[in-house]
Amino acid sequence: MEYTSIVLIKQVPDTKNITGDVMKEDGTVNRASLPAIFNPDDLNALEMSLSIREIFGGTVKVITMGPPWSSEILRESLYRGADDVIQLSDKRFAGADTLATAYTLSKAIKKSGKFDFIFCGRQAIDGDTAQVGPQVAAKLDIPQVTFVEKIEQIDNYSITVRRSIEGGYEIIETNLPVLLTIMGTANEPRYPSCKLMMKYKKAKSIAEIERENNLSDEKIKNLSKELERKKLLIKTWKVEDIDIDSSDCGSNGSPTRVAKAENVQLISSEIKKVEPNIKDIRGLITELVSDHILG
Amino acid sequence: MENKGEVWVIAEQDEGKLAEISIELVSKGRELADRLNTSLGSVVLGHNIKHVPEELFKYGCDVVYLADHPNLEYYTVLPYTKVIYNLSKKQKPEIILFGATTTGRDLAPRLASILPAGLTADCTDLKIGDYNDARLKRILKDTLFQIRPAFGGNVIATIVNTWDPPKMVTVREGVMKISAPDSNRKGKLVDINPEFSEKDLITKVIKRTKSEKRVNLKNARIIVSGGFGVGSKDNFRLIYELAHTLGGDVAGSRAAVDAGFIESERQVGQTGTTVRPKLYIACGISGAVQHRAGMAESHKIIAINKDPKAPIFKIAHYGIAGDLNQVIPMMIKVYKEKGTHFL
Known part of the structure; x- marks a missing residue:
């Protein structure tokens, strides 16, 4: 049988590769200068959905919530083989914590139709919370399995997966529809296909068109129609499109607030320089032994 | 001063052995409960774990809610969520602490989503203080400051929860200090007799392996x-x-x-x-x-x-x-x- 998969993805600042270029003089990171990337674990989630489609057939739908330019990762999803992509972009979605994000995503999923699987990356590298996946599953009242390393078997409406736990793993069986969060070690994400890049490089979302050009509403409408005709329009959904109250999304719908954010500074200490020669290293080891650091 | 609800620790056990993170949380929870002038409760779920509450009392729990049931032998998210959800609606705890383990990070967000309640992930410190909520022009007295690294560790953020309790957090393993146990300490044991529907039990653990000697x-x-x-x-x-x-x-x-x-x-x-x-x-x-x-x-x-x-x-x-x-x-x-x- 064929399966419909939904993949939830996020565009994130690349917090993993902090180079000297983005460090400020006081040793803190200049967040604004970090490049925006496809959240790494979400690529593994996308790969999982594509490999299921290859075996069983079906469709892969990708959804992201973010600023207008987050459609970049939706184009990347199309290059890798997604069938359909949806962008949730509205100022009223901004400032959402994980609960408001999960609620908004669950509303969009309900609107997008029937599904068998929802795939998420294990966690996003900006917040590292790993909360949105389980929170979406709860809102949709479907089971979840987090930290999935491998799908062992899919049998009509049941699935068996391998879940990573501390120092080992579990084999879990549950029913579809299900939400799975995928580990970065689960697979090797495929590269974008040249053919699909040629096909979709001009794909754009309405939010992007609105932002890029200072165009009249009329012009925007015509441009979108033109893109739609060529099947190159990335759908943008706003508050009104997903049957959500604006008091339940964005910062209004978020119980948690950041009260304070302090940049981490490098702790400088009295460093002793040790030259890489036998004499200096002997001195170091002697000192550590006499300080009872080494036995 | 209004009375605050209890501080709760969701304790984890593995085949009857209390997890180290849970002892860390009880130690920290005791401190928070004393500061808020309320009691420290712990919820523990599993099967054949009647001896676990004893351990929790030793480290400072006043109350232990014990759900000992065959369907809770191994952790699965749906029945565990159901038990804690029902208990939380009844007891109205002020704070719920979970370990930031593969169990805690699976269970806490599911529970937070249905309650609904605010949840902060992977905290490395917790404090009590007053928060001036400029947006809603009010002061939150004795609220929980949830401190965690964010943005790939480049920022240390203090998060507050502006909604009604419970205030939920997962706490990183190994950061809270364990206090000394006291075998003379006793507490109140509350047995919970949960009931499950077929739908709660659709997820099954077929196999579970943990290496004997975990890297420590x-x-x-x-x-x-x-x-x-x-x-x-x-x-x-x-x-x-x-x-x-x-x-x-x-x-x-x-x-x-x-x-x-x-x-x-x-x-x-x-x-x-x-x-x-x-x-x-x-x-x-x-x-x-x-x-x-x-x-x-x-x-x-x-x-x-x-x-x-x-x-x-x-x-x-x-x-x-x-x-x-x-x-x-x-x-x-x-x-x-x-x-x-x-x-």
Whole structure:
């Protein structure tokens, strides 16, 4: 049988590769200068959905919530083989914590139709919370399995997966529809296909068109129609499109607030320089032994 | 002063053995409950675990809610969520603490979503204080400050929860100090007799394996850690040799884990383990903030790196700007001479 998969993805600042270029003089990171990337674990989630489609057939739908330019990762999803992509972009979605994000995503999923699987990356590298996946599953009242390393078997409406736990793993069986969060070690994400890049490089979302050009509403409408005709329009959904109250999304719908954010500074200490020669290293080891650091 | 609800710890046990993180949480929970002038409760779920409450009382719990049921033998999210949800609606706790384990990070968000309640992930500190909510022009008295690294560890954020209780957090393993147990301490035991529907039980654990000897970096006295600069999985044998010689454990940075040089269980840093050894030797580790978050509190740090500008030198006590391929064999040689030269 064929399966419909939904993949939830996020565009994130690349917090993993902090180079000297983005460090400020006081040793803190200049967040604004970090490049925006496809959240790494979400690529593994996308790969999982594509490999299921290859075996069983079906469709892969990708959804992201973010600023207008987050459609970049939706184009990347199309290059890798997604069938359909949806962008949730509205100022009223901004400032959402994980609960408001999960609620908004669950509303969009309900609107997008029937599904068998929802795939998420294990966690996003900006917040590292790993909360949105389980929170979406709860809102949709479907089971979840987090930290999935491998799908062992899919049998009509049941699935068996391998879940990573501390120092080992579990084999879990549950029913579809299900939400799975995928580990970065689960697979090797495929590269974008040249053919699909040629096909979709001009794909754009309405939010992007609105932002890029200072165009009249009329012009925007015509441009979108033109893109739609060529099947190159990335759908943008706003508050009104997903049957959500604006008091339940964005910062209004978020119980948690950041009260304070302090940049981490490098702790400088009295460093002793040790030259890489036998004499200096002997001195170091002697000192550590006499300080009872080494036995 | 209005009465605050209880502080709760969702305790984890594995085949009847209370998890270390749960003892850490009870120790911290006691402190928070005393500060709020309320009691400390713990919820523990499983099967054949009648002896576990005793342990929880020893570390400071006033009340233990025990759900001992065959369907709760192994953790699965739906029945566990149901039990805690029902109990929470009835008892209205002020704060719920979970371990930031694969169980806590699966269970807490599910529960937060249906309650609904605010939840903060992977906290490294918790405090009580007053928060001036400028948006709603009110002061939240004695609220929970939830402190955690964010933005890849480059920022330490203090999060508050502005909704009604419960205020929920998951807490990183190994950061809260364990207080001394007192076998004379007793508390109140409340038995919960949960009931489950077929729908609650659709998820089954078919098999569960945990390696006998889990890597335990948290308690290591000496750690020799390798980064991307080690160059290859093969070359990691140098790290192992040095650790073996010094009687230490081996660890790695995220970059070394991502490159496949070393298994993820041994990862030190924000998404790995937080360690506080007497000696931490960082070899070929540049010292990204995510890594430093997991080892900066080591008693002594030796950094070996070819790049004299590597950030790791900023927190090291001893800096060796050199090639680890030469430095490590020298260290091994010198240490082995110890018998003749040092005594």
